[in-house]
Amino acid sequence: MAALEAAKPGGSRFVGGCVRNQLRGAKVDDIDIATQLEPGATKAALEAAGIRAIPTGIEHGTITAIHDGRPFEITSLRRDVETDGRRAVVAFTQDWAEDAERRDFRLNAIYASPDGQLHEVVPGSIADAIKGRVIFIGDADQRLREDYLRILRFFRFNAWYGAGMDADGLAACERQKEGLTRIAAERIWKELKRLMEAPGPSEALLAMDETGILDIVLPGATASETPSLVAVEQGARLEPDPLQRLMAMTPRRVRDVRQMTTHLRLSNAEADRLTAWADPALAHVLGADAQALRQMFYRHGPEAVEDRALIEAAQLSQGEAFQAVRRAAAGWTRPEFPIGGDDALAAGLKGPEIGACLRSLEADWVASDFTLTRGELLARLSSRTG
Template identity: 65%
Template sequence: MRPTERLKAAWLTASANLAVMRALDAARPGCARYVGGCVRNTLRGLPSDDFDVATQLTPPQVIAALQAASIRAVPTGLEHGTITAVHDSKPVEITTLRRDVETDGRRAVVAFTEDWSEDAARRDFRLNAIYAGADGTLFEVIEESIADALAGRVIFIGDADQRLREDYLRILRFYRFNAWYGAGIDADGQAACARQREGLAKIAAERIWKEMKRTLAAPDPASAMRAMEDAGVLEAALPGASPALLPGLVAAETEAGLAPDPMRRLMALFPRRLREAGELSARLKVSNEESLRLAAWADPAVPRVLGAGEAAVAEAFYRFGAPAVLDRAVIEAASGAGGDLAALAARALAWTRPKFPVGGSDALAAGLAGPDIGKALGALEEAWIASGFTLSRSALVARLKAPG
């Protein structure tokens, strides 16, 4: 392992990071180094808010070192050597150096080691195997790892097929990192992912969706998603998905000033049909909120409003919710539909649903009873909507009359 230049980053002197590294160094000087995303992102000039530390200390020694420094130690993954330190309400994940003893494509049995090279060799990509000391000194264990991080190259460590057989989720991570860093798909990695794609059947649906969501959140995931399709990985992960609309969707989002939205991008991969939306929600085990959003977007009653007048847009927002209407409009724009998407998006984001100003107590006061209450209020609400929500409460109440 050779030390190179030093990182320069504000997080190196953040109170939680300083406290944790000092506690570990007090137990054994030089035993701990930052690794993974915080190092990679800093090299690329990107922000870091998630900090992983690798150490030669065993988990009991880590706990003892943290306790000696009055830092809370949470055993979040003891079987894999992981302790989470919490200082000033900030978490720092600490993992003992390890090597794989046995893997089955989903989980690994590990043995602890003091060898940095063994620890690096079990990681997925070269750009994720860069270590940094407490002062930011970089240690390059895997050749070309720093160059990969700077260039955004996503290249497996060692034999790509072996890395994937150790954990098939790495197939999706390969495309996720490519979506975010965009130096171009490594041909050997692409070929290995194609060969090993059936292994994704071993991965839980929740983990697949979590990884796909992070991929779709990239500024422009279209190229990575096309590569997934070419390798047969997209069909293995999301049967029936097609990335054909993604380039147009990214362009529409950009034109409308909308942030990347992984849920809307997921919608664009599938036909807009209620049955498919329900099946997709069940298959990926999405959250209740995400399931409701998919169903609202796929609702056949949601009208097309791109290019429609203000009254039609307001009525659609009221009846179906601004998010569902906007989701449909953005995807329509991606398909080439005309209209001022930016103006529609601005209206949707600023929309506050008006409250119908008449209720059951008003109907009772007017002498209505039983089913007549619901019928009268329904008709009154329709008139209020038709007025563009301008009819006043007094005008609406005046229309309430008892039958006969």
């Protein structure tokens, strides 16, 4: 901030989440700065002070400064010249009010000078931040038509900070919901993940479900089991996991899961985890005895078994049973199958019969609760080739 102030005294202020969270007594993660300097001048001021400057969003006036290993996003004051529901063409300005009026919610439009002085450019914004009111700036429908992703941001901010959903804002989101079909899947999933990382997202997700917004971004999903899932999570002291919450809203059918992963363009790791959870070969987990659990851990992996157990626990309100599965998974170490291809070759097997025989013997070993020894397995191998 000192570098920016040296270039234009009084021309830069903190804005957005860092100011909002400071007012709420919440943790401050990202630091955003608004400045009257245009991007070229911002970059020059930073570099003159020996600070690395990266033009991460230069067309929208954003420079990322790296100071002591920490990023700071610095954006020139701007106004929207043209919008298409996804991206905006902007023009730079010196007017703080113009910059504020193009933002989404009042609680995100609070500015703070380097000395801590607050600037309430939009009336009511400070009270909104303190009381947890998520209210659009100006005409809600217009704000949404500028960028339809703001529909999901409305629900995300309510999930994290809201103390009761603004009825006018909710109605506007419902009216404009079809605009979400114009938003790239990657942006949709990024916003949904941040929403589902909230400690208590149930009210927001249920409202999305009731208004038909959820079905647009997650076709076939339902939020009805989210409250019971959150209750099980809290009982087990789990950190919120967006993928597990997605599982709770998605039909457990491989076809539906594959459609979901394609629709949202999930990463390979995310898609693999959802597919493992939906695997029809993975039987009901809750109520399984210790031996059955060990077999599930071996065949499907403890993560998939825990995921399945959590969703079952939410459906059946059996938090204690889920915690028993967690304890079993924590104490489990994957055993190593004692024989392999070299043993099969030594026994005289060839080609496809090697894999078939080893799979059969591995099934015997798993059924024995992993107690069959190498010697016993070799004897069985020999008897099958003799």
